Amino acid sequence: MSEAELKPLAAKVNKCVSVRVDCDFRLAWFERRSIEEKVKALESRIKDFEYFLKDHRSQDDINLSVIREYEDQCSLCGDKWEIYKDEVGKPSCASCGADIA
Ligand SMILES: [Zn+2]
Secondary structure (H helix, E strand, O other): OOHHHHOOOEOEEEEEEEEEEEEEEOOOOHHHOOHHHHHHHHHHHHHHHHHHHHHOOOOOOEEEEEEEEEEEEEOOOOOEOOEEEOOOOOEEEOOOOOEEO
């Protein structure tokens, strides 16, 4: 077996890179507002929600969801998946230079 045959090959892997909880305050008039008006409305809404957490008042316009963000990465170096092609069109990982499987 030659040295070239022993080199590991890179492959695209889709990994979860971030996780967060997204709380959506559905305000019917919201889309017609400027960004500053939205900020003020959300700050006000957050205060209401904090009060709810202490008081258990009805707040049925609140949706909670877990959001996962995915990114294609190189299986060898873990960097964002990007293909580099040399002058003859041979593909490799643009970050670590490994040949692609
Ligand atoms: Zn790589």
